[in-house]
Amino acid sequence: MPDLLEVKNLYTSFHTEDGVVPAVNGITFNLKHGESLGIVGESGCGKSVACLSIMRLIDHPGKIKADAIKLDGVELQSLSEKKMRTIRGNEMAFIFQEPMTSLNPVYTIGFQLQEAIQLHQGLNKKQSRTKSEEMLKMVGIPRAEKVFDEYPPSLSGGMRQRAMIAMALSCEPKILFADEPTTALDVTIQAQILELMNDLKQRINTSIIFISHDLGVISEMVDRVIVMYCGSIIEDADIRTIIKNPKHPYTFGLINSKPRIDVDLDKLIPIPGSVPNPLNIPSGCPYQPRCESAMDICKSKIPGKSQINEGHHVSCWLFSKQGGKIKS
Amino acid sequence: MTEPIVKLENVKKYFPIRGGVFSRVVGNIKAVDDISFSIQKGETLGLVGESGCGKSTLGRTILKLLDPTAGKVFYKDFDIFATQKEELRNLRREMQIIFQDPYSSLNPRLNVGEIVGECLEIHGIAYGREKQEKVESMLEVCGLAPHHRRRYPHEFSGGQRQRIGIARALTLNPDFIVADEPISSLDVSIQAQIVNLMEELQEKFGLTYLFISHDLSMVRHISDHVAVMYLGKIVEISGKKELYQNPLHPYTQALLSAVPVMDPDHKSKRIILRGDVPSPANPPQGCNFNPRCIYAEEHCRNEEPELRDVGSGHQVSCHLVEKM
Numbered sequence: 001m002p003d004l005l006e007v008k009n010l011y012t013s014f015h016t017e018d019g020v021v022p023a024v025n026g027i028t029f030n031l032k033h034g035e036s037l038g039i040v041g042e043s044g045c046g047k048s049v050a051c052l053s054i055m056r057l058i059d060h061p062g063k064i065k066a067d068a069i070k071l072d073g074v075e076l077q078s079l080s081e082k083k084m085r086t087i088r089g090n091e092m093a094f095i096f097q098e099p100m101t102s103l104n105p106v107y108t109i110g111f112q113l114q115e116a117i118q119l120h121q122g123l124n125k126k127q128s129r130t131k132s133e134e135m136l137k138m139v140g141i142p143r144a145e146k147v148f149d150e151y152p153p154s155l156s157g158g159m160r161q162r163a164m165i166a167m168a169l170s171c172e173p174k175i176l177f178a179d180e181p182t183t184a185l186d187v188t189i190q191a192q193i194l195e196l197m198n199d200l201k202q203r204i205n206t207s208i209i210f211i212s213h214d215l216g217v218i219s220e221m222v223d224r225v226i227v228m229y230c231g232s233i234i235e236d237a238d239i240r241t242i243i244k245n246p247k248h249p250y251t252f253g254l255i256n257s258k259p260r261i262d263v264d265l266d267k268l269i270p271i272p273g274s275v276p277n278p279l280n281i282p283s284g285c286p287y288q289p290r291c292e293s294a295m296d297i298c299k300s301k302i303p304g305k306s307q308i309n310e311g312h313h314v315s316c317w318l319f320s321k322q323g324g325k326i327k328s
Numbered sequence: 329m330t331e332p333i334v335k336l337e338n339v340k341k342y343f344p345i346r347g348g349v350f351s352r353v354v355g356n357i358k359a360v361d362d363i364s365f366s367i368q369k370g371e372t373l374g375l376v377g378e379s380g381c382g383k384s385t386l387g388r389t390i391l392k393l394l395d396p397t398a399g400k401v402f403y404k405d406f407d408i409f410a411t412q413k414e415e416l417r418n419l420r421r422e423m424q425i426i427f428q429d430p431y432s433s434l435n436p437r438l439n440v441g442e443i444v445g446e447c448l449e450i451h452g453i454a455y456g457r458e459k460q461e462k463v464e465s466m467l468e469v470c471g472l473a474p475h476h477r478r479r480y481p482h483e484f485s486g487g488q489r490q491r492i493g494i495a496r497a498l499t500l501n502p503d504f505i506v507a508d509e510p511i512s513s514l515d516v517s518i519q520a521q522i523v524n525l526m527e528e529l530q531e532k533f534g535l536t537y538l539f540i541s542h543d544l545s546m547v548r549h550i551s552d553h554v555a556v557m558y559l560g561k562i563v564e565i566s567g568k569k570e571l572y573q574n575p576l577h578p579y580t581q582a583l584l585s586a587v588p589v590m591d592p593d594h595k596s597k598r599i600i601l602r603g604d605v606p607s608p609a610n611p612p613q614g615c616n617f618n619p620r621c622i623y624a625e626e627h628c629r630n631e632e633p634e635l636r637d638v639g640s641g642h643q644v645s646c647h648l649v650e651k652m
Contacts, residue, residue: 042515156604185377187542189603191586195600213516216588240592255611259549261572261587262594268549269529270520282544 003209004174005031005054008068012046012053015061021278023049023062025231031175036201036208036241038222040215040254042275046231047211051177055092090120093168097180099160100326103152109136109163110148113170120171135166140196158189165196170203179211194220215254219243223313227251230276230286235310247314249291254293285317293318332366333504333536334390339363339399341382343388345609357609359385361560362399364635367553370524372537374551374568376544378605382560383540384428387506390538392416392425403504421451424497428487428509434481438546440467441477449523451500462499469532470495471525487518491525498529506538511546523550544587548572556580559608559616562635566642576644576652578621606612615647623648 012024024046031037037263039047053064056076056244071091076084096102113132119124123131129148136144139162152160161181168176178197182190194217201208210221218225218239225242226259227235227250230240235248246252253271273290282289288298295317341360346352359382367373377383388394390401392408400409403569405417427433434443443465448552454462470491488523490510497505507526509518523546529535541547547554548568555565556579560616571578575581582599601620607613615633618624628647646652 042517138522147397158604160624165437187544187586188378188582189604191598192600194588195598214588215589218591218596219590220588243590253517255590257517258590259520259523259545260590261545261548261584262591264569265549267376268520268524272521274487274518275515319487 001033002070002073002228004033004035004072005287006070007050007051007054008066010050010064010066010069012049012051012058012062012064013286014026014227015063019279021276022125022231022281024053027226027228027231027233029226029236031207034205034207035224036210036222038218039209039211039226039228040213040218040225041228041279042213044275045220045228047181047228051094051179051209051211054236055088055094055177057088057094086120088199089116089173091173092170092175092177093171093173095161095164095168097240099157099183100152100180100184101166103160108151108194109155113163113167116167117170117268121264128232132166133171135170136163138169138200138243139163139166140192141166153312156189157185158192161185161189161193162196165200169200169204170201176208177211178208180213181210182217183212183214188216197221215243215258227254230278230281231284232315234287234316235312235314241312246288246317247308247312248316249293249318250287285315330368333369333404335366335537336390336404337364337402339386339389341385341394341402342397342585352508352652355596358560358611359508359608360389363560363562364399364640365540365555365562365565366538369503369536370530370534372539372550374547374554375557376539376542376547376554377540377557378583379389380605380608381557382435382608383557384508386557387425387508387538387540389407391420391425391506393425395468397511398559398603402620413542417451417572421447422502422504423498424502426497426505426507426510429513430493431513433493434489436481437479439478440472443481443492445501447496447500452519452521453500463495465497466499466614467492469520470498485518486514487521487652490514490518492520494522494529498533502535503537506540508540509542510539515646519546526550532552551583556583559611561607561616561645562643563617564642564644565635567640569639570642574642576638576642578623578652579616579617580650602603615645 008028009026010024011026014021014023027050041047051060054069058064110132114128117128117131133144133148136147140274141147141162174200182193212218222239224238226233231251235251246255256269257271259265259268271290284299284301286302288294297317304318305313305315306319307313337543339360342356342358344356345355347354354610356452375383389396396409403423411419418643441463443464446461446497448459465478466475472491511522514522532585539550551568554568554571554649555562558579582601587597612619614629618628633645633647635643636651637643
């Protein structure tokens with residue numbers, strides 16, 4: 001069986017007046033059926049843009065280029081815009097970060113839920129209302145029949161995010177993109193939403209791509225992780241390996257700079273410097289100016305992908321067979 | 329035992345809700361409702377709670393940036409709420425604040441030298457060359473370069489801006505600093521830089537911090553004592569170690585268990601709280617937390633618990649502490 005999603009050499013760039021911003025810089029990854037994949041990285045690393053590109057939701061002045069974006073073996077780039085619309089919301093759905101801004105405040109929750117259901121599943125008004133109310137109940141919204149007729153501002157942040165999840169899952173998509181779904185929420189509400197998503201994941205067979213900057217949240221949600229920096233994938237492995245045995249200095253830095261709730265640390269080890277300006281990405285490895293193990297070759301050449309183990313890849317000269325020494 | 333540098337006694341801050349034809353006061357948002365605690369010199373008190381619990385309002389009320397509704401705050405021997413104008417301005421030299429958002433808290437029309445040095449002129453401490461030298465050395469202390477003095481805030485990244493905010497707070501050589509979510513708008517890799525800087529400065533200048541945050545892991549890292557706030561009230565306050573290892577209030581327990589742990593082997597016994605935080609305009613009867621509490625009993629719904637000492641300075645406001 002082919003992989004559910006296959007992305008090969010995806011480039012997304014924004015052609016602005018100040019120059020070209022390479023937001024996503026040639027990323028390749030696969031997503032298996034029923035798998036949940038995490039994408040970690042700091043703001044501006046291209047994690048959201050990569051997912052929006054897959055759904056072709058990038059607007060002018062953005063340009064998407066890829067060798068392949070295949071959903072269940074079907075090349076999405078060759079589809080017309082009209083065909084693409086039948087896939088969005090139906091086979092691939094998106095949960096956005098800000099439940100406050102991603103729902104339209106002038107339509108009722110019910111209207112916005114029904115819209116997708118009627119469009120993609122051809123149900124009539126009455127049937128879609130029943131289905132919508134079922135969905136609201138499934139995501140744990142109390143008094144679903146009432147909430148159906150309410151407007152988004154009358155719901156709390158957590159409830160709105162539940163409504164977003166109901167909307168995204170209403171057509172039983174094959175892939176669910178969750179873009180920092182809990183970042184705007186308080187920690188106790190975050191726990192509710194993560195619990196709900198974990199529960200739903202087991203009940204319906206949807207593959208999830210979970211975007212977050214928080215490795216703690218990621219480690220509760222996914223099987224496999226991709227770490228992104230400056231538009232490139234710098235390391236990918238299963239979640240255990242990433243947390244217990246990271247190889248790339250950036251992944252290391254991300255883990256070490258975070259305080260732990262369960263352990264006392266003497267001192268945090270921050271990553272020096274800051275993320276480079278996307279208009280002016282350093283030559284060679286993009287992480288090289290902040291990297292403590294940087295060598296001469298890092299400044300001139302971009303490292304290729306090296307395999308550490310089955311399913312664990314890293315893009316770093318320290319682990320490359322050509323040039324550089326192997327160090328653990 | 330060291331002297332408390334800041335002491336709060338029954339501090340209240342209500343925001344009136346006005347309504348009707350004559351804009352009469354029809355109710356109160358009890359943002360800060362009867363809070364008492366003290367902060368020892370040279371320590372960091374972490375103040376945690378979810379959004380809307382009143383933690384920022386409390387921070388600002390302590391500095392009298394907001395006018396209090398009732399209560400007293402003592403800084404050293406001064407009753408802050410009773411001081412006026414000139415005296416208050418002199419006191420402010422010793423108490424400063426670092427704001428959450430380094431993007432909106434720096435005036436974009438002033439260069440860094442003006443932002444950091446403004447207070448030196450206002451307080452008549454240094455002018456001209458002397459001011460410039462003080463600013464430059466302060467920028468260096470905060471990990472920036474002296475020549476950054478001529479630049480404007482938009483030329484800096486978020487982490488650097490927060491360093492400017494810290495430099496501004498420190499130029500007057502204060503003793504007490506309220507840090508209002510100083511790291512929550514920064515990227516993960518930058519947060520550690522700023523927290524380390526704050527720790528270094530604390531050691532160097534003997535600062536006392538009130539560190540307001542919703543990031544429980546960071547509060548565990550930086551604080552000596554931790555206070556947990558819920559709906560305008562302190563529900564638990566204790567030494568850090570005690571609070572994180574032996575949380576007694578059901579809200580603290582739920583809050584701590586809700587934090588995701590960066591460990592795939594971690595088996596969480598997560599307490600999922602039902603529902604949302606109630607509106608502070610209409611707080612529940614009895615214990616504030618009772619509608620979401622899994623242990624709530626009859627008298628929790630009628631009677632408001634008081635903050636009680638349960639031994640070695642660990643204070644909890646819960647009727648059921650003994651049963652926990």
